[in-house]
Amino acid sequence: MELVIAITLGVLTSTGVYLILRARTFSVVLGLTLLSHGVNLFLFSMGRLTTASPAVIGLVEDYTDPLPQALVLTAIVISFSMTAFVVVLALKAAVELRSDHVDGEDPNEDRQ
Amino acid sequence: MDIGLLVFLPVVGATASLLSRLKQPGPDHVQNHALVALIAPAICLLLLLSYLPRIQSGEALVYSLSWVPGIGLDLAFRLDGLSWLFATLITGIGCLIIVYARYYFAGKDTAGRFFVLIQLFMTAMLGIVLSENLLFMLVFWELTSLVSFLLIGFTCSSRDARRGARMSLVITGGGGLALLGGILLLGQIVGSYQISDVLAATDTIVSDDRYPLTLSLILLGAFTKSAQAPFHLWLPHAMAAPTPVSAYLHSATMVKAGLFLMARLHPAMGDTELWFSLITITGMITLMVGAFVAMFMHDIKGLLAYSTISHLGLITLLIGMGSEMAMAAALFHLTTHALFKAPLFMMAGIVDQATGSRDMRNINGLWRTMPALMLITVIPAAAMAGLPLMSGYLSKKMLFSESLLVTAPHWANTLIPVWVTIAGLFSVAYSVRIFHNVFFNGKPVDLPHWPPRKKPVGMLVPLFILAAASLLVGLAPQATYNSLIHLAVMATSMTQLPLYDFSALSNARVPAMMSMIAMIGGIVFYLARGPLFAIHRQLPEVDAKNIFEQIMQQCIRFAQSLVYRLENGSLQRYLAFILVAAIAPALWLLGGYSGWQGPSELTEVNPIVVFGAVILCLSAIGVALFHHQRLPALLLLSVTGLFVTLAFAQFSAPDLALTQLSVEVMAVVIMMLALSFLPQTSPRESGAWRVVRDLTLAGLAGMGIALFAYAVLTRPAETISGYFLANSVSGGGGTNVVNVILVDFRGFDTLGEITVLGIAAVAVFAFTRDLHLKERVASAGTAKGFAEPHPVILQMVSRMALPIALLVSAYIFLRGHNMPGGGFIAGLVTAVALTLQYMAGGLLWAQERMLTHFRPLIGAGLLIATITGLGSWLVGYPFLTSAFSHMHWPLIGEFELATALLFDLGVYTTVVGATLLILANLGKLMTVAGPGQEVG
DSSP states (O other), X not given: OHHHHHHHHHHHHHHHHHHHTSSBHHHHHHHHHHHHHHHHHHHXXXXXXXXXXXXXXXXXXXXXXXXXXXXXXXXXXXXXXXXXXXXXXXXXXXXXXXXXXXXXXXXXXXOO | OOHHHHHHHHHHHHHHHHHHHHHSOSGGGXXXXXXXXXXXXXXXXXXXXXXXXXXXXXXXXXXXXXXXXXGTEEEEEEEOHHHHHHHHXXXXXXXXXXXXXXXXXXXXXXXXXXXXXXXXXXXXXXXXXXXXXXXXXXXXXXXXXXXXXHHHTTSTTOHHHHHHHHHXXXXXXXXXXXXXXXXXXXXXXXXXXXXXXXXXXXXXXXXXXXXXXXXXXXXXXXHHHTXXXXXXXXXXXXXGSOHHHHHXXXXXXXXXXXXXXXXXXXXXXXXXXXXXXXXXXXXXXXXXXXXXXXXXXXXXXXXXXXXXXXXXXXXXXXXXXXXXXXXXXXXXXXHHHHHHHHHHHHHHHHHHHHHSOOBTTTOOOTTTTOHHHHHHHHHHHHHHHTOTTSHHHHHHHHHHHHXXXXXXXXXXXXXXXXXXXXXXXXXXXXXXXXXXXXXXXXXXXXXXXXXXXXXXXXXXXXXXXXXXXXXXXXXXXXXXXXXXXXXXXXXXXXXXXXXXXXXXXXXXXXXXXXXXXHHHHHHHHHHTHHHHHHXXXXXXXXXXXXXXXXHHHHHHHHXXXXXXXXXXSOHHHHHHHHHHHHHHHHHHHHXXXXXXXXXXXXXXXXXXXXXXXXXXHHHHHHHHHTTTXXXXXXXXXXXXXXXXXXXXXXXXXXXXXXXXXXXXXXXXXXXXXXXXXXXXXXXXXXXXXXXXXXHHHHHHHHHHHHHHHHHHHTSOXXXXXXXXXXXXXXXXXXXXXXXXXIIIITHHHHXXXXXXXXXXXXXHHHHHHTOOXXXXXXXXXXXXXXXXXXXXXXXXXXXXXXXXXXHHHHHHHHHTTTXXXXXXXXXXXXXXXXXXXXXXXXXXHHHHHSOOOHHHHHHHHHHHHHHHHHHHHHTTOOSSTTTTTTTTOGGGHHHHHHHHHHHHHHHHHHHHXXXXXXXXXXXXXXXXXXXXXXXX
């Protein structure tokens, strides 16, 4: 089971990293989203993964670790707001620079 | 009185000068400025004189105030014989320079600036000689480099001045860096930066392995500052400075800082073979190079500059010899040199201003027009030449007799006496030349001002005082030595010494003969100057400044190309660098690690989880594979998000699942909106190499994360959450521990998070506010055929769903403290419900019916949360923390529950406000006509 989780985290990270290295802003946004999924799941898994034991007192016998969950909850909201910000930044850049290349200019006009 | 006062008085004086300059700008008030500028140095001088009796009794006054004890930096000053001698020279000559500058700068509005800078410089110099702490001294050391940069480049409109200033800054500043290294090493060896401790640790220092390196670095700093070959090049080029600057910095004070440092550290680091050979050889080369070049200089200041270099070399040579008598000769000559070189520079300045030239091929026969100047100049020129009865005669004779005493190493015992005699010969020649050429030698040739302009008599006063002092030292050397210099010599050897015997010196035969040879040879040399100059002209000309500039340009070009290679404007490349920097050390450190498999037993594989993981991975890979087709990639991304949500749900995190679900909806909507303005496809432009590079980086990163995760997951968990679980109900008043952590235990964090959320939303608002996409939307709209932008069925359903959704969100909000839910989730659910209305009905439709002031909403939310936190102060508890810790007080239990809800209400309001602000503003861009009013 642990192996499955680890591989999933690895795949999320790899795809995220690959995409943030792309040249177009939209790909970078996609990559950031994947990467934040990966990071959130990684943090979450640090509290170990248990099934059917939510940290609600009195509901179950054993409780899962609530601390990573609290951290990840705010992380989800923050990464959402950052995604929104980056999306608008990309829009603004695309309009003002007439290119959605991350460097703000098309590679043909790029310096060597 | 504190010794520290000595150092900081000139700063006060500089400030006063600055104020006086601001109050009376313009060229007409130089006299007032000079008077103001004279106050602080004069007080310093008087203070120093008042210390003399205590110094003469052999006391070393130390004043110390702990400043940054962590790095051994103290505000500490030390006044002993050596620092007293230097400090007195600095302040005394400084006062005379200010008097001289009063006339030199008469009628120029730059005078005020000079008086400010010269006092700052005085502070820096006094700081060097009076510091007890080596690090502290280094600060002043660098300060002299900086102020000297400003003073050399004083005439900043002149290219020569700027280049000269830059050259001196690079050389002395570079030396300062070396010195920093040396002092840090020295501090490590000794364990303290206090000079007292360093001086007491001679054996430790000399026997340490790092001694050669430490000494070399420190000497590099001293040599660059004191213009020792081959670092002497900056000094002649510093002559672009106004003459008072040259007279002060480049003859009397700053260039002596390196000598001071060597003399100061001599007891701690001297008397080794390395000390002897490094310093003596450098001194010998400098002595000869300076004396030789000086003879062929036609510029008066140039001649004086090279002569200064030569004399600095001479003193260095004596310090290198290191015996007590050599030190006595070094310090004696240092004093006499300051006394004769400063007036010679002043003379050069007067001649320059009077005739408009400094070229000795043109300036001749000034004795007719400037007899007083000539009479005064006789003394320093004779002293420089080392004529009998003059101070320079004695110091040179001391040098000659010391040179005879050098026995080891074998190469030195004949070479040094011959060498110094030849150098002495040159110095006689150039001294005769400067005097004879300027005041006699026929008639002047093509001078810009002829007859020369009259200079005020007052300008001669400082020359006269210095020349008189020089004469006095020459006439009464024993008294001068006994009262002033002997103590300094003892401070450089840290032992009790017998007094230097000048009567024995005057009886010594061989030194007298060496002096005679030098004198006669020098005069012969001068008489034969015609053919010699002709030969010298044949020699290839080397302009150090051009070479230096070329080297500088090459350095700059190299740096540029390096920067260009690293920093070419490509963000992809920067990102790749960052990733490499993160991955490479991990690879290096963990490359051979094999303990990834932890001791815990693996849990059973759950087929449903595997199925979910496979879909998650496939969709993520799909995003990466098909990212060129943006819409499909976005759809696949939402699948990934959905399965992340399911993962949270599966692994006992209902709060996270709810949050992720609502966030996912919002995020995809936002990206959809953005996609309607962006190209629908990404071009395939990455070359094969780049794809391989990125795949490698991505693969390594993913592998690293997977390995880390696996390593952690296979090890037993240790958590601090036991506390939260145990205290959630009793301390936080809620059974949903995640929510209690958010609003109570870690409430301050949450406050920070919602603030970030609010800021991000406001930033989005600011960005979209003046973004004009209307043309794009119009074309995109027709091309994609938005015939029916707002389907009726969707409108109807969404309207009906709205009250239910709001009810659900209210329920989630209220139960959040005890069951999965809470402000974050409720806020997101509300935002999703309202967003649906926007999408179904259109922006205008929605705005007519809804609240549109989202920014106040964010502010209100933050305010509610903060005030709730502050409320706990009212009942005597820390901000936000544990408003519930007094839950066990039975009477106010209800009240506490209310504050938790209140804080969560703040979270809820902020989330709703921020999310809708982002969405509405992005949506606004879609509207072709644009909504009539601003959204937000």
